[in-house]
Amino acid sequence: xxxxxxxxxxxxxxxxxxxxxxxxxxxxxxxxxxxxxxxxxxxxxxxxxxxxxxxxxxxxxxxxxxxxxxxxxxxxxxxxxxxxxxxxxxxxxxxxxxxxxxxxxxxxxxxxxxxxxxxxxxxxxxxxxxxxxxxxxxxxxxxxxxxxxxxxxxxxxxxxxxxxxxxxxxxxxxxxxxxxxxxxxxxxxxxxxxxxxxxxxxxxxxxxxxxxxxxxxxxxxxxxxxxxxxxxxxxxxxxxxxxxxxxxxxxxxxxxxxxxxxxxxxxxxxxxxxxxxxxxxxxxxxxxxxxxxxxxxxxxxxxxxxxxxxxxxxxxxxxxxxxxxxxxxxxxxxxxxxxxxxxxxxxxxxxxxxxxxxxxxxxxxxxxxxxxxxxxxxxxxxxxxxxxxxxxxxxxxxxxxxxxxxxxxxxxxxxxxxxxxxxxxxxxxxxxxxxxxxxxxxxxxx
Numbered sequence: 192x193x194x195x196x197x198x199x200x201x202x203x204x205x206x207x208x209x210x211x212x213x214x215x216x217x218x219x220x221x222x223x224x225x226x227x228x229x230x231x232x233x234x235x236x237x238x239x240x241x242x243x244x245x246x247x248x249x250x251x252x253x254x255x256x257x258x259x260x261x262x263x264x265x266x267x268x269x270x271x272x273x274x275x276x277x278x279x280x281x282x283x284x285x286x287x288x289x290x291x292x293x294x295x296x297x298x299x300x301x302x303x304x305x306x307x308x309x310x311x312x313x314x315x316x317x318x319x320x321x322x323x324x325x326x327x328x329x330x331x332x333x334x335x336x337x338x339x340x341x342x343x344x345x346x347x348x349x350x351x352x353x354x355x356x357x358x359x360x361x362x363x364x365x366x367x368x369x370x371x372x373x374x375x376x377x378x379x380x381x382x383x384x385x386x387x388x389x390x391x392x393x394x395x396x397x398x399x400x401x402x403x404x405x406x407x408x409x410x411x412x413x414x415x416x417x418x419x420x421x422x423x424x425x426x427x428x429x430x431x432x433x434x435x436x437x438x439x440x441x442x443x444x445x446x447x448x449x450x451x452x453x454x455x456x457x458x459x460x461x462x463x464x465x466x467x468x469x470x471x472x473x474x475x476x477x478x479x480x481x482x483x484x485x486x487x488x489x490x491x492x493x494x495x496x497x498x499x500x501x502x503x504x505x506x507x508x509x510x511x512x513x514x515x516x517x518x519x520x521x522x523x524x525x526x527x528x529x530x531x532x533x534x535x536x537x538x539x540x541x542x543x544x545x546x547x548x549x550x551x552x553x554x555x556x557x558x559x560x561x562x563x564x565x566x567x568x569x570x571x572x573x574x575x576x577x578x579x580x581x582x583x584x585x586x587x588x589x590x591x592x593x594x595x596x597x598x599x600x601x602x603x604x605x606x607x608x609x610x611x612x613x614x615x616x617x618x619x620x621x622x623x624x625x626x627x628x629x630x631x632x633x634x635x636x637x
Contacts, residue, residue, distance in 0.1 A: 430541035432460020
């Protein structure tokens with residue numbers, strides 16, 4: 192074995208070997224000396240040490256040698272063109288965004304995992320760690336990208352909502368405090384009304400109207416003035432009154448201002464077959480007299496009813512009218528059909544007629560003297576005509592779908608929606624494939 196020639200560090204003069212890349216004493220970077228001739232006689236190009244190379248900044252500091260500087264450089268780091276390892280260089284800290292650093296860490300993690308299968312000289316196999324680190328980095332990146340903006344937006348929105356709720360709560364508390372400041376019922380003025388009008392099939396009686404600065408059992412109306420309408424409701428039908436008083440009632444002031452109720456004892460119409468009492472409160476200044484007010488029943492799209500709160504309002508036009516008919520008979524499909532009565536109303540089974548319309552309910556008696564059963568859907572063969580308007584039955588008919596042979600006395604009602612103000616009608620029994628002959632019957636209502 193040939194002895195290696197002795198060399199010295201150009202900076203500190205310590206003895207070094209020919210294959211050293213940097214001085215182990217002072218850290219000066221050295222260029223590799225040409226290795227001895229190989230067994231094949233090839234001579235690598237000769238190189239000389241860069242004696243004029245400037246000492247790096249970290250080599251000028253009197254510091255103790257780090258452990259990594261005392262170890263043998265791995266063989267994979269002995270490339271003639273490899274630069275100083277990153278850990279041997281001092282770099283100035285850079286200001287980077289946390290999000291950019293997180294993305295960089297995540298990319299480095301996947302890069303290392305992608306090249307984990309490669310092996311190099313000096314590699315020592317180690318036990319593979321769990322992927323929890325990668326998951327943690329990914330969660331951090333997602334939090335920085337999505338969580339931080341979301342938290343900022345949510346905090347800003349919640350602060351706005353909280354501010355609005357505080358304002359609303361403050362205004363509500365002020366209103367409640369003003370109402371709760373009254374512990375004794377102020378004087379009440381009562382005007383007897385005792386008038387009944389039907390709405391959506393429910394008979395509503397306005398018993399009286401009361402006026403006061405406030406009512407102790409209603410904290411919503413304030414203390415500047417309240418008009419209370421005491422009602423009696425009677426629903427004789429089987430259907431519930433399908434309306435809300437907050438939607439269908441208004442008080443009309445002398446200047447034509449419309450006021451909705453602020454509170455109701457019962458806010459929805461009564462169930463079928465129910466009779467009960469109720470009250471509605473309207474915020475009306477005490478300077479306005481009850482006799483100057485008008486109660487409006489019905490939405491703008493419905494047949495409305497206007498009742499002046501004088502106790503003497505003319506409500507005849509809103510009343511349900513039934514006309515008894517005699518000898519109004521026709522033959523159809525071998526059966527005898529008799530119109531016994533016709534009822535005109537603005538409401539029917541929990542519903543109010545549309546604007547400019549009314550309900551017409553035709554009551555029939557049917558006899559079947561033939562030897563064949565009759566079967567048919569009334570929506571297929573019945574129509575009601577008034578002037579130029581012909582309407583089919585609504586879905587609330589009670590007429591049976593069949594009449595047995597030899598039966599008599601069958602009864603039922605058929606309801607139609609017709610133009611308001613009509614009094615002359617024609618009930619049409621249509622010609623169908625099952626009943627080839629059409630028939631009609633005329634009648635009048637009051």
